[in-house]
Amino acid sequence: MENRIKEIMSIVFETDLSMIDDSASPETIENWDSLKHMNLIAVLEEEFKITFSDDEILDMLNYGFICKIVKEKLI
Amino acid sequence: MIHLKYSDILKKNFELRKSVNGNEFKVAILSNITCHQINEIMEYALRSNGINASVTQCNYDNIMQESENISCVNAVIIFWEAANILDGLYYKINVFDKNEIEELTAKTIKEIKFVIDQLKHTPIVIFNTFSSRIFNYQFPKENNFDLLCNALNETLRNNISSNIHLINLENILADISIKVATDMRCFYSSKALYTIEFYKHYVEHITPILLSTVGKTKKALIFDCDNTLWNGILGEDGFEGIKMSAHEKDGLPYHEVQHLALELSKKGVIIGLCSKNNPEDVDQVLMHHHDMILSNKDLSIKKVNWVDKVTNLIEIAMELNISTDSIVYVDDSNFEIDYIKTMMPETTIIKVPENKYEYPSLIRKAFRYFYFSHETKEDSARTQMYREGVLRSNAKGNFSSIDEYLESLNINLDIYVNDLNIVQRMAQLTQKTNQFNLTTKRYTDTDITRLLSDDNNLLIAIDVKDKFGDSGITALSIIKFNSDTAEIDTFLMSCRILGRKIEFKLFDIIVEHIRSKEIPYIKATYLRTIKNRQVENFYNNIGFSFTGEANNLKHYILETDQYVTKKIDYIRIN
Numbered sequence: 255m256e257n258r259i260k261e262i263m264s265i266v267f268e269t270d271l272s273m274i275d276d277s278a279s280p281e282t283i284e285n286w287d288s289l290k291h292m293n294l295i296a297v298l299e300e301e302f303k304i305t306f307s308d309d310e311i312l313d314m315l316n317y318g319f320i321c322k323i324v325k326e327k328l329i
Numbered sequence: 330m331i332h333l334k335y336s337d338i339l340k341k342n343f344e345l346r347k348s349v350n351g352n353e354f355k356v357a358i359l360s361n362i363t364c365h366q367i368n369e370i371m372e373y374a375l376r377s378n379g380i381n382a383s384v385t386q387c388n389y390d391n392i393m394q395e396s397e398n399i400s401c402v403n404a405v406i407i408f409w410e411a412a413n414i415l416d417g418l419y420y421k422i423n424v425f426d427k428n429e430i431e432e433l434t435a436k437t438i439k440e441i442k443f444v445i446d447q448l449k450h451t452p453i454v455i456f457n458t459f460s461s462r463i464f465n466y467q468f469p470k471e472n473n474f475d476l477l478c479n480a481l482n483e484t485l486r487n488n489i490s491s492n493i494h495l496i497n498l499e500n501i502l503a504d505i506s507i508k509v510a511t512d513m514r515c516f517y518s519s520k521a522l523y524t525i526e527f528y529k530h531y532v533e534h535i536t537p538i539l540l541s542t543v544g545k546t547k548k549a550l551i552f553d554c555d556n557t558l559w560n561g562i563l564g565e566d567g568f569e570g571i572k573m574s575a576h577e578k579d580g581l582p583y584h585e586v587q588h589l590a591l592e593l594s595k596k597g598v599i600i601g602l603c604s605k606n607n608p609e610d611v612d613q614v615l616m617h618h619h620d621m622i623l624s625n626k627d628l629s630i631k632k633v634n635w636v637d638k639v640t641n642l643i644e645i646a647m648e649l650n651i652s653t654d655s656i657v658y659v660d661d662s663n664f665e666i667d668y669i670k671t672m673m674p675e676t677t678i679i680k681v682p683e684n685k686y687e688y689p690s691l692i693r694k695a696f697r698y699f700y701f702s703h704e705t706k707e708d709s710a711r712t713q714m715y716r717e718g719v720l721r722s723n724a725k726g727n728f729s730s731i732d733e734y735l736e737s738l739n740i741n742l743d744i745y746v747n748d749l750n751i752v753q754r755m756a757q758l759t760q761k762t763n764q765f766n767l768t769t770k771r772y773t774d775t776d777i778t779r780l781l782s783d784d785n786n787l788l789i790a791i792d793v794k795d796k797f798g799d800s801g802i803t804a805l806s807i808i809k810f811n812s813d814t815a816e817i818d819t820f821l822m823s824c825r826i827l828g829r830k831i832e833f834k835l836f837d838i839i840v841e842h843i844r845s846k847e848i849p850y851i852k853a854t855y856l857r858t859i860k861n862r863q864v865e866n867f868y869n870n871i872g873f874s875f876t877g878e879a880n881n882l883k884h885y886i887l888e889t890d891q892y893v894t895k896k897i898d899y900i901r902i903n
Contacts, residue, residue: 265340289365292515296366296525297336308514 255302255328256321262301263317266294279316291315302328330374330533335525342369345376354543356384357399359392359444360408363521367406367528374536378545393440396447404453404539407444410522411459411478419464422473430473437477438484445488452773453542454493455535458482462499463507463522491753491774494538501530537700542771544763547677547698548655549599550590551645554606554614554633556661557681558590558623559583563610574620585689587622589696594627598699599649601630603641603658608633638665639672649718650764650824652860657698717797718825735829736899742831743792743903744838751802752777755790758805758821763860765832766821767853767867785810786818787842791835793826800825804835808843815843815889817853820867833895836871838902840892849889857881871895 260274267273267285280286286294295311298304298320304327306314314320330338356371358364368384375382387395392409399405412419414437422430448454459478485495502510510527523531540546555562559573560583572580573587594600600623604611611633615625630649632641638660646653654675660666661681669678679695681688745751752774759772772780780786791804803823809816817839822832843851853868855861858881865883869875872893873885 262336265336265343268343288519289363292363292519292521293335293339293366297334297339300335300525308518311514311518 255324258301259298259317259321259324262297263294263320266290266297274317276318277316298324304328330370330377331529333529335370338373338529339369342373342376345373349376349379349381351379351381354380354382354404354539355402356382356404356406356539357395357402358384358386358406358408359395359399360386360410361390361392361413362408362410362523363389363515363519364408364523364528366521366523366525367532370525370528370532371406374532375539378536378540380540380543380545392444396444399448399451402451403542404455405448405451406455406457406535408457409441409459411461411474411481412464412522413520419461419474422477425473430477434477434480437481441481441484442488445485445490445493449490449492450775452492452775453539455496455538456485456489456493457496457498458485460497460499460502462502463511466507494535496531496535498531501527501534505530534697537697541700542760542773544760544769544771546655546700546761547598547657548651549601549629549645549649549657550593550695550699551601551603551630551642551656551658552590553638553658553660553662553665554602554604554611557659558587558602559614559620560685563606563614568610568613568618571614571618572620573618573622579685580620582685582688584620584622586692589689589692591622591627593696593699594623596699599629599651601628601632601645601649603632603638603645605635605638606633638669642669642673642676650827652763657695659692717800732899738795738797738829739901740793740795740829740831740899741901741903742834743794745790745792745802746842747781747786747788748790749778749781751790752781754802755788755805758790758802758823759819762821762823763858764824765827765864766819766858766861767817767864768819768856769858769861770819772819780807787839789835789839789842791831793829793831795829804831806835806839808839810846810848813848814850814852815846815848817851820853829900830895830897831900832867833871834897834900834902837894837896840889840894843889851887851889851892853885853887855883855885857883 260271263274263278264271267283267290269283269285273283280291295306295314299306302324304324306323310323314323333341354375358367365386368386371384372382387399392407415421415433422433425433459481461474461478465472465475489495505526510524511522512524515521537546552558559571560579561571563571573583574580575584590600602611611631614621615623630645632645634641642656642658643653646656653673657677657679658669659679659681663680666678666680669676677698679691682691756772756774756777759770763769777788781788787808787810789806789808790802792802793800793804800823803826805819805821806817807819809818840851853873855865855868857865868885872891873887876884876886878884
């Protein structure tokens with residue numbers, strides 16, 4: 255799952271896979287703006303067949319936290 | 330595309346960005362809601378058709394201002410969401426007083442007219458009509474918000490010009506449901522109303538409109554016969570056993586599909602047959618079966634034999650002088666469909682569904698492939714013309730020389746010079762003609778009107794008639810005059826009139842005009858495309874000198890005095 259999330263982030267942000275490390279966030283990734291963030295949410299929801307709440311969406315601003323929330327949803 | 334995941338669309342679109350080249354096709358989105366998620370989906374739809382598209386969003390909620398700044402784009406798409414004309418308008422309007430409503434309505438109508446006027450030179454404007462459905466479907470009675478949308482839509486309908494295409498979003502909402510199409514979570518947080526699923530359907534809906542301006546319209550709908558035009562197999566069930574009657578459950582879907590095909594044929598789509606059957610059996614059905622709706626006169630071409638389908642479809646394309654990617658083929662057999670998909674991936678295929686009651690709706694969905702904004706006189710007469718074309722090519726064998734054959738056709742031409750009455754048809758010719766087209770320049774109605782307004786331009790169009798019928802206005806040349814040169818900007822002929830030496834006659838006429846203006850030189854160019862190889866040597870053949878080549882563009886020149894008139898006497902000018 256973690257790898258797939260990395261892959262998704264590299265597709266959405268059009269960035270190299272190696273750029274997505276544990277600290278990846280809008281500060282470290284150039285393309286990660288509020289619009290691309292919506293794209294990321296749409297892809298994650300489609301991919302893992304889950305739905306985030308509006309507050310979760312606002313919180314999901316780094317790779318580690320994204321993995322944590324997705325994992326919780328999948329249990 | 331509907332079945333692709335969003336992540337796959339993003340990925341494929343990124344890859345296509347590198348591989349698709351050619352002229353950039355620019356699409357700008359004007360909106361008062363957040364709708365950036367359409368960008369990659371729209372780009373992917375166009376790029377996967379070989380078009381080097383780039384889609385950009387103009388500044389959010391600045392439709393008026395941005396419409397003023399737009400220039401040099403191929404298309405504009407407008408998402409003007411009624412609910413967001415003012416923040417929360419959809420609920421606030423129902424507590425507005427009469428004056429407030431009137432003022433708002435009048436102001437918005439003015440804005441719409443302004444935007445339409447600003448965009449009058451944009452080749453295509455896709456304007457979504459205003460809708461209150463998303464916020465009002467629960468209410469038993471119409472309210473102010475509904476009435477506002479009605480008033481705005483009426484303004485739209487009364488003010489559109491030929492470059493504007495109105496799209497009714499409610500059709501897409503009806504198709505996939507408001508629940509699937511919208512995301513209130515993102516609407517309240519970021520004014521993003523629509524979902525990815527919505528954009529995929531929306532893009533699929535409008536792509537044929539954009540494709541039609543770059544000469545990529547579907548032209549023919551070809552049916553297998555058994556289980557596509559009637560229920561049953563003619564060779565097994567027999568003349569009496571096949572079903573397509575309105576009076577039986579199993580025949581009714583086919584009865585309906587035949588009507589839909591007939592409707593398309595009347596709109597100018599080529600309808601044809603490609604079927605493994607005994608030709609005489611199918612002819613019997615076409616001529617004598619009283620449940621048949623389609624008849625020989627509605628069919629431009631028939632390939633009924635035992636030859637494989639791929640060979641037949643390629644022959645159909647050749648005989649009709651269309652490319653295989655402009656064919657839509659309907660069949661029920663997985664075997665045939667797989668084979669065609671492998672050999673001709675560019676051809677669109679419709680598979681008859683297992684549940685026959687779903688079949689008519691699938692054919693209705695295919696109507697969008699044949700989108701063309703303005704039906705011209707030539708469209709509705711086209712079935713007839715294509716059929717005459719096939720008759721003509723079959724007649725060829727009986728003459729000892731091609732000239733003898735051509736002479737027997739009694740070809741005669743009507744010439745239109747700078748004629749404002751045929752603007753739409755001239756634009757349509759530049760957009761649809763791919764094969765006999767020396768420069769493949771696409772012009773919109775607006776472009777043609779602009780060209781006509783300049784005295785230094787000459788637009789000559791030709792209507793070709795012969796003893797088999799009238800092909801309509803099917804050839805066009807645009808010439809631009811300078812003090813000492815006449816430049817052939819456009820020289821094209823519809824494939825319907827190829828092989829009759831009309832191009833030479835047309836060139837004689839052009840040179841006559843140039844001579845009358847005493848212009849000493851004629852310059853011409855040939856721009857190579859995938860489809861126009863057949864005219865690569867045209868200018869050489871009529872006596873021009875080749876002067877150089879760069880970027881697939883060949884340049885030619887000729888002294889006007891040196892032109893040798895071809896004098897094709899058997900082509901008469903009316």
